[in-house]
Amino acid sequence: MEKACEWAGSLTGLVGAGLLALNDPVISGWGFVAFFLSNLFWITVGVRRRMPGLLLMQVGFTGTSVLGLSRWLF
Numbered sequence: 483m484e485k486a487c488e489w490a491g492s493l494t495g496l497v498g499a500g501l502l503a504l505n506d507p508v509i510s511g512w513g514f515v516a517f518f519l520s521n522l523f524w525i526t527v528g529v530r531r532r533m534p535g536l537l538l539m540q541v542g543f544t545g546t547s548v549l550g551l552s553r554w555l556f
Contacts, residue, residue, distance in 0.1 A: 494516045499517075
């Protein structure tokens with residue numbers, strides 16, 4: 483499960499970065515959705531592997547993902 487979360491976190495993070503880099507008003511906001519999913523996968527990895535540094539970083543990034551989502555949607 484940890485390896486699957488690691489790969490899923492990496493891939494969704496890359497997709498999120500790519501979508502935001504497109505700077506397209508229609509689809510770029512989906513990058514925040516991808517980042518949010520990536521954060522959840524990486525939080526799972528951090529908890530299961532007992533990696534507090536990774537966990538702290540991903541909790542912080544989750545906050546920026548939520549901010550981006552809220553600004554995109556509202």
